[in-house]
Amino acid sequence: MVGRLVRVAARLRKRGGGSAVPGLVVNSIAPGFLSATLNGFRDGLVIVTGSSGKSTTTKMLVAVLEAHGMRVFTNPSTANIAQGITSALIERVSLVGTIDADIAVLEMDEGHGALIAQRLEPTTVVLTNVMTDQIDRFENSEKVLAMLGTIASRASARVVTNGDDAMLEEFAATLTSVTIDRFGVSKRVLAANPRGLGYARQSGSRIVAGTVVAAVDGASAVIDVLGSSLTVTLPSRGAHYAVDAAAALSASVGIVGARFDAATAAAAISAMRPVFGRGEVVEVRGRRVEFVLVQNPASFQLNVDQLPAGLDQVLVAMGSDVRDPSYLWPVDLSGLTRVTTVSGSKAYEIALQLEYQDVVIDRIQPDLGIAIDDFLALPDPSVGVKTVIFSADCMRRIRTHLGLAQ
Amino acid sequence: MITVLCVMPELLNVNGDAENASVLAQRARWAGFDARVVTETTVRPDLVVVGSGVDATLGQVASGLRLMSNDLWGWLADGSALLAAGTGFELLSAGVQVSAAEWIEGLALFPGHAVSANNRVSDDLVVDTPFGRLIGYENHARGYSLPPDASALGSVMVGRGNDGRSEGASSGAAFGTHLTGPVLAKNPGFADFLLARVLPGYHPDADRTRRVDHIAKAARNQIAARLSLRTE
Numbered sequence A: 001m002v003g004r005l006v007r008v009a010a011r012l013r014k015r016g017g018g019s020a021v022p023g024l025v026v027n028s029i030a031p032g033f034l035s036a037t038l039n040g041f042r043d044g045l046v047i048v049t050g051s052s053g054k055s056t057t058t059k060m061l062v063a064v065l066e067a068h069g070m071r072v073f074t075n076p077s078t079a080n081i082a083q084g085i086t087s088a089l090i091e092r093v094s095l096v097g098t099i100d101a102d103i104a105v106l107e108m109d110e111g112h113g114a115l116i117a118q119r120l121e122p123t124t125v126v127l128t129n130v131m132t133d134q135i136d137r138f139e140n141s142e143k144v145l146a147m148l149g150t151i152a153s154r155a156s157a158r159v160v161t162n163g164d165d166a167m168l169e170e171f172a173a174t175l176t177s178v179t180i181d182r183f184g185v186s187k188r189v190l191a192a193n194p195r196g197l198g199y200a201r202q203s204g205s206r207i208v209a210g211t212v213v214a215a216v217d218g219a220s221a222v223i224d225v226l227g228s229s230l231t232v233t234l235p236s237r238g239a240h241y242a243v244d245a246a247a248a249l250s251a252s253v254g255i256v257g258a259r260f261d262a263a264t265a266a267a268a269i270s271a272m273r274p275v276f277g278r279g280e281v282v283e284v285r286g287r288r289v290e291f292v293l294v295q296n297p298a299s300f301q302l303n304v305d306q307l308p309a310g311l312d313q314v315l316v317a318m319g320s321d322v323r324d325p326s327y328l329w330p331v332d333l334s335g336l337t338r339v340t341t342v343s344g345s346k347a348y349e350i351a352l353q354l355e356y357q358d359v360v361i362d363r364i365q366p367d368l369g370i371a372i373d374d375f376l377a378l379p380d381p382s383v384g385v386k387t388v389i390f391s392a393d394c395m396r397r398i399r400t401h402l403g404l405a406q
Numbered sequence B: 001m002i003t004v005l006c007v008m009p010e011l012l013n014v015n016g017d018a019e020n021a022s023v024l025a026q027r028a029r030w031a032g033f034d035a036r037v038v039t040e041t042t043v044r045p046d047l048v049v050v051g052s053g054v055d056a057t058l059g060q061v062a063s064g065l066r067l068m069s070n071d072l073w074g075w076l077a078d079g080s081a082l083l084a085a086g087t088g089f090e091l092l093s094a095g096v097q098v099s100a101a102e103w104i105e106g107l108a109l110f111p112g113h114a115v116s117a118n119n120r121v122s123d124d125l126v127v128d129t130p131f132g133r134l135i136g137y138e139n140h141a142r143g144y145s146l147p148p149d150a151s152a153l154g155s156v157m158v159g160r161g162n163d164g165r166s167e168g169a170s171s172g173a174a175f176g177t178h179l180t181g182p183v184l185a186k187n188p189g190f191a192d193f194l195l196a197r198v199l200p201g202y203h204p205d206a207d208r209t210r211r212v213d214h215i216a217k218a219a220r221n222q223i224a225a226r227l228s229l230r231t232e
């Protein structure tokens, strides 16, 4: 059955090429294709979900599993999860109808994930965190938790969860028939992040057993896994990346089992390259530029707090994807001190917040193209590199404008 | 020195509404006054800001507000001004009809009460008020029933507000609204109205205020143009 559907899919691929279109076609003519294929991997299906950090955690987990010799199917981040995954599957299907992977590791948005979860039989579900900041879409953290719970309750073997997140801890206490593996940070790491880690509710105490981020220094972290202290180089600086690494390590210990090798895992994570918008420094028009993607108030705060002090060339761009920028106001931006340019379709709104938080603004230029051209044309900064902080919509527009690959 | 009390910001800052307290304090500073924002006080604050939370904490917030009830009534009688937004506004009314079966008693500082509605609105809200046209955002799942003889904050030009016609409520120097977020930053005329009410000699004409208000005007005009309303 699956084989036949997969062969149909392979023929569609030959006709249709990449993109979400073949995914759409397959899902309408063979609605069972997606779940049947995902539930059919020899070593099972892993779903990574939560408010924030899913993408990094998924990539890290895939890297660790591949370093242990597993063949992994994974999905690109897309808006429509079902079509995106189906299209990615079709890309991997051979002409004889087989997929060259032992295990699937999928990143799922909590909203779309909850919709398709009833048809999936994941072996492991990884829960990153619950953050209160997605009110634009999900109204409140209780609703987010309910959606995560719908996905996690499908796990047949193991739920890997954030022990520092009080809401996830309360949920985990209700699970009876699966193994619960926890990751979290040490007292010391929490103390170094006085604003907390951005969770809707922080647990009152640190985890006693599990994978623990013992220390973070810039982009270097010490993580305690199965009794050994691993030194890991993170793709970018910040405690939240260290927590993502702990989540990935915790999940891989359960998946790989007795063959898990700590040094192999640490090397795999350390070899990961920073991602555009998440710490990568890119050379554009002869200038070195760091792009910082802001997806919600918590990531905005964490990212701003991680920036070097005294940056003298910063561009902040907010686009129409942030429907009501009011909800960003609890983020304390005063650490920026000075912003060279404020841009994007919500430029005036974010400029108001910066002004009230005593950040000096040199210029407001809502036109993103003009703003980025002028910003790049400025001589090199005296402190750090040129830094662009943007919402997802502005990231897409800037990449297109600068001719950077999407 | 003026004191702005920001009530339970850990529960009532979901849309950034508690930041109205910092807006009031900053504008007072820019006009040459000392100002501070506190989250608890035993002496009468000049201004009180109550923001909006999620429905899951309605009961918790209601209990917290009940403990402050005598203070709030006393402070308003002695000349403080108050701004409440979203669920904070609802809980300062007679009460909140959460569902047919659930009623949460409020402080009755405002006339009227919150009524359950069958749909959530998350969109622009534009209100015509005695202190000018207010442009902002509403994000709520209830309506508001205002008695015929009571004063609204203003009348709805775009959006739902209380019922598609009137918006918010006012009682003396207390103002309740569905406009969420730092509405005083985008509509500084409203902020200055509140400040002038409690701060004799307040004049918002410092350079800093002028520059910031110019940005606020651009933000309002951008929304007005999108909604095909006249720009300023």
Ligand SMILES: [Zn+2]
Pocket (backbone or CB within 6 Å): A369, A370, A373, A401
């Ligand atoms: Zn250009």
